[in-house]
Amino acid sequence: MNTHLSWYGAASTQPSPVNRMMAAFTSSFRDGIDINLGVGFVNEQTIPVAAIERALQAVAADQVTYRQAFNYGSSTGTANLIAAIRRFLLRSRLGQIDAATLDRNRVIIGPCGATSLLDGLAAVLKQGIVVTSDPMYYIYSDALERNGFEVLAVPEDSEGISLEALDRKLRELGDRADEISFFYIVTVNNPSCTILSNARRRALYDVAARLSRQQGRQVPIFFDLAYEWLLHDPAIEPLTSVLPQDELGIAYEIGTLSKVIAPALRVGYLLGPDGPVVHAMIQKTSDTGFSAPPFVQEMAAWLLDNGIEEQLRAVKAGYREKALAVRAAIDQNLGAFLEDCRGGSAGFYFYLTMRDIETRPGSTFFHLLAEAPGGLPRIIYIPGEYCVHPRGDLAAAGRRQLRLSYGFEQTPAILRALGLMREAIPRRSGTLA
Numbered sequence: 001m002n003t004h005l006s007w008y009g010a011a012s013t014q015p016s017p018v019n020r021m022m023a024a025f026t027s028s029f030r031d032g033i034d035i036n037l038g039v040g041f042v043n044e045q046t047i048p049v050a051a052i053e054r055a056l057q058a059v060a061a062d063q064v065t066y067r068q069a070f071n072y073g074s075s076t077g078t079a080n081l082i083a084a085i086r087r088f089l090l091r092s093r094l095g096q097i098d099a100a101t102l103d104r105n106r107v108i109i110g111p112c113g114a115t116s117l118l119d120g121l122a123a124v125l126k127q128g129i130v131v132t133s134d135p136m137y138y139i140y141s142d143a144l145e146r147n148g149f150e151v152l153a154v155p156e157d158s159e160g161i162s163l164e165a166l167d168r169k170l171r172e173l174g175d176r177a178d179e180i181s182f183f184y185i186v187t188v189n190n191p192s193c194t195i196l197s198n199a200r201r202r203a204l205y206d207v208a209a210r211l212s213r214q215q216g217r218q219v220p221i222f223f224d225l226a227y228e229w230l231l232h233d234p235a236i237e238p239l240t241s242v243l244p245q246d247e248l249g250i251a252y253e254i255g256t257l258s259k260v261i262a263p264a265l266r267v268g269y270l271l272g273p274d275g276p277v278v279h280a281m282i283q284k285t286s287d288t289g290f291s292a293p294p295f296v297q298e299m300a301a302w303l304l305d306n307g308i309e310e311q312l313r314a315v316k317a318g319y320r321e322k323a324l325a326v327r328a329a330i331d332q333n334l335g336a337f338l339e340d341c342r343g344g345s346a347g348f349y350f351y352l353t354m355r356d357i358e359t360r361p362g363s364t365f366f367h368l369l370a371e372a373p374g375g376l377p378r379i380i381y382i383p384g385e386y387c388v389h390p391r392g393d394l395a396a397a398g399r400r401q402l403r404l405s406y407g408f409e410q411t412p413a414i415l416r417a418l419g420l421m422r423e424a425i426p427r428r429s430g431t432l433a
Helices: 007-012 017-026 049-061 079-092 099-103 113-124 138-146 163-179 198-215 276-289 294-305 308-337 364-371 411-427
Strands: 106-109 129-134 150-157 180-186 221-224 251-256 268-272 338-343 349-354 401-405
Touching: 007 138, 017 138, 049 294, 079 099, 079 106, 079 294, 079 308, 106 276, 113 138, 113 221, 113 251, 113 268, 113 276, 129 138, 129 163, 138 150, 150 163, 163 180, 163 198, 180 198, 198 221, 268 276, 294 308, 308 338, 308 349, 308 411, 364 411
Parallel strands: 129 150, 129 180, 180 221, 221 251
Antiparallel strands: 106 268, 251 268, 338 349, 349 401
């Protein structure tokens, strides 16, 4: 008998390529032998376990400050966490956000991290075209298409989404520009770790504002800051939010504590103008599960008020050291075969474009590393074919690209993996039969 599934349900019956690859890998992962350069896990040594334990004890011991911490919570988020985020943003000057900007915007907490906020946007915003970068955040882009959205992936340059390419694609849309639902911009792009420059983020806001004025409606632009707190290259200028100059009330930022404290806290927030989008997102959180676990929110509030600056310094220093070592090893082992290498200044990814070596599943390179015949360590990476839009401008280039994470594994294991990649190259023979 047939089961009547929704559009999303029907599209979800087949796992995505990354889902399939990760399930196959993790089912037979050999600790201490195989090397994970694929999944974007943070390094275990950056997670402040002792501080998290103190935070839990503090919340459990103070039922006045952290009232009802183990009960149901508000769908907007706990008052303590919202206030702690505001204090942290003001203290740290991240994004150069000032008190006046925070006063005219609102902070809400997602039900299960930043990913749940992205999922909420797909539920509350009208289906249509989503403008994003290429390479794209493939996990969310795939989810958007399963939700009935059309992803318009725009190639990036060294500063983020190319304005020239964006203008061309908007002109190609013609009257269909009215179907644009929203812009989604990862400010330190995943997968490429290209950093969105201050000038470029303002220019992208201006494009969304121009479309809003032309169409007589708000075309929102969401900036995903997932890796912006991990800017560890001192040569990069401080990044600046567009929220202080948002005259139309169309700009939003999505932040997370996952990369700087611990993913398991599942704490993500949305900062933006109080209006229909925020109100709908609050209701979506209520529908999903009333709220994020209140005791976890209160722990996060305590952590933001007690030592977060020291934690940030330590995490960024650790990733900076790894980035320099890994980049040197990439140059040594793969430099002669590279067309381009991006990343290494923020977050924990490098995005490589090989000159004439295919990296996609089915290629000899992928087979020798990810499937590792002969008992060699298996090396997992994210093929570029998964990271570019299959109908976009970079579809052909994606066959020669890959994302490497230097987050999870320790540096010696990463360097060994790069050596094995170098060994795999001379044996390439194109695509397996």
